Amino acid sequence: MYRFLFFLIAIIIPVVFSWWLFIPLALLFVFLAKIPYEIILIGFLLDSVYYFGESFWFQYPLTIFSIILIAVACFLNGKINWHRSI
Amino acid sequence: MTYLLKHNRQNNFDRRIFKKLAVVLPVLILILILGFSQPVRSTVSDWFLPLFKTGNYFYETTNKISENFASKDELMTENAKLSNEIENNILDMIDYESIKYENQKLREELKMRPIGLNVGTNVIARPPQIPLDSLLLNSGIASGINLNNFVLVGERTLVGKVVEVSSNKSTAALNTFAGALTYGFVARTNELIEIKGIGGGMEAKVPIDFDIKVGDKIMVNGSSAYLAAIVGAVEEDRSSGFKNILLSLPVDISKINVVFVELQAK
Numbered sequence: 515m516y517r518f519l520f521f522l523i524a525i526i527i528p529v530v531f532s533w534w535l536f537i538p539l540a541l542l543f544v545f546l547a548k549i550p551y552e553i554i555l556i557g558f559l560l561d562s563v564y565y566f567g568e569s570f571w572f573q574y575p576l577t578i579f580s581i582i583l584i585a586v587a588c589f590l591n592g593k594i595n596w597h598r599s600i
Numbered sequence: 601m602t603y604l605l606k607h608n609r610q611n612n613f614d615r616r617i618f619k620k621l622a623v624v625l626p627v628l629i630l631i632l633i634l635g636f637s638q639p640v641r642s643t644v645s646d647w648f649l650p651l652f653k654t655g656n657y658f659y660e661t662t663n664k665i666s667e668n669f670a671s672k673d674e675l676m677t678e679n680a681k682l683s684n685e686i687e688n689n690i691l692d693m694i695d696y697e698s699i700k701y702e703n704q705k706l707r708e709e710l711k712m713r714p715i716g717l718n719v720g721t722n723v724i725a726r727p728p729q730i731p732l733d734s735l736l737l738n739s740g741i742a743s744g745i746n747l748n749n750f751v752l753v754g755e756r757t758l759v760g761k762v763v764e765v766s767s768n769k770s771t772a773a774l775n776t777f778a779g780a781l782t783y784g785f786v787a788r789t790n791e792l793i794e795i796k797g798i799g800g801g802m803e804a805k806v807p808i809d810f811d812i813k814v815g816d817k818i819m820v821n822g823s824s825a826y827l828a829a830i831v832g833a834v835e836e837d838r839s840s841g842f843k844n845i846l847l848s849l850p851v852d853i854s855k856i857n858v859v860f861v862e863l864q865a866k
Contacts, residue, residue: 526651529648529651529652529655529729530651530652530654530655530658530729531655531658531728531729532728532729533729533730533731554628559644559648562640562641562644562645563641563644563645563648563730563736563769564730564731564734564771565730565731565734565763565764565771565773566731567778567779568763581628
């Protein structure tokens with residue numbers, strides 16, 4: 515339940531206030547939840563409405579950031595345990 | 601914060617990674633396929649529209665908070681100043697209407713092409729809500745907007761181009777968008793110039809003998825000549841033999857709620 519709420523917050527706050535808030539929220543989500551794959555979807559949705567530039571890397575910067583973040587989280591999950599609240 | 605080191609057998613770790621990849625990879629492939637699909641972009645923009653409007657309202661409100669704390673004397677001075685400005689604007693508007701009518705007649709007599717068809721649209725979101733130097737507009741293909749259409753403020757000020765368009769929304773990149781190139785000419789001398797967006801402003805590099813000074817207007821040819829930038833600083837670099845020109849947009853984007861999109865593709 516909390517995970518779903520955080521998913522909604524991670525969509526709403528960047529759209530209402532500022533797009534870059536997605537980055538700290540994604541980091542917070544990774545800290546709080548166990549491997550939150552949802553952020554890839556959020557990153558993709560946000561990339562769909564924002565314009566960062568023409569090239570592939572600029573068309574999907576938040577999706578790429580989310581994928582890298584999840585990959586790092588997957589890698590570290592096997593080595594380090596960090597506190598999970600949701 | 602407490603960290604515990606966990607020792608795992610290598611085989612289990614590999615298997616887990618493989619299982620995760622089996623879930624993540626199809627999702628990623630699906631996302632990439634959907635990413636190129638125009639209806640997906642259009643639908644997502646429609647979903648987020650109320651959120652963008654809420655954010656826009658929030659920033660407009662917060663920008664006005666300081667005005668509520670002005671002293672009475674300041675308000676009276678400002679009131680008198682605004683009254684004078686209104687009177688001047690009424691006179692300017694009468695002049696403008698007569699010049700506009702004259703211009704229209706001359707164009708007809710000289711058989712010049714008419715000023716392009718424009719569609720007015722609201723700005724739904726602007727920086728800092730969305731990335732720097734872009735605007736989210738409330739009209740799209742349904743209103744006749746296409747990629748690379750000029751985005752105007754008023755009739756004569758060009759601020760950018762449409763770079764993304766869906767059925768009911770479009771995104772405009774301003775001339776100041778990093779890497780955006782604009783080709784125009786200096787209004788005073790008619791010399792051609794290429795200006796490049798650098799994020800928050802524009803720059804141009806010209807030979808040292810190029811005639812340009814602070815306050816010069818840069819015009820761009822469309823269906824008529826549009827004002828695209830104003831020279832803010834000129835830096836001479838004698839060692840390289842070039843001048844670096846720094847330019848800004850002629851209008852303050854944070855105060856604009858309605859823009860016009862020229863419907864003819866350029």
